[in-house]
Amino acid sequence: MSCLFCKIIEGKIPSTAVFQDELGYAFADVNPQAPVHVLIVPREHISSLNDAGTEKQALLGHLLWAAAEIARQKGLTNGYRIVVNTGDDGGQSVEHLHLHLLGGRSLAWPPG
């Protein structure tokens, strides 16, 4: 498996861990777009949100809960944003499902 995030999960590529449990792993984005920029990924390889079938509903919910838990741990009491870029039009550059947690500054809307 040549997937970048699978290698990060396996520890073959170093990362700064933020949160981990049996289902997911979260680490600091190497190119942060906000004071807090964390990526939350499932331990199992799923290429994108569009590839997460019916049987992944609980896992998807768990990852969303983990993102909120990290936001609480980071003290983002003024709010934050969760983003799941999907496919080419969504701007997805790494083909392993990931949630972006962005916070620590006021975020513009709509995105570019």
Ligand code: 5GP
């Ligand atoms: P996407 O564009 O697919 O939604 O997000 C991919 C994210 O992965 C980008 O924000 C990018 O900065 C981050 N990223 C890419 N390569 C690495 C890496 O080797 N380590 C870490 N920590 N983040 C990475």
Ligand code: ZN
């Ligand atoms: Zn992967």
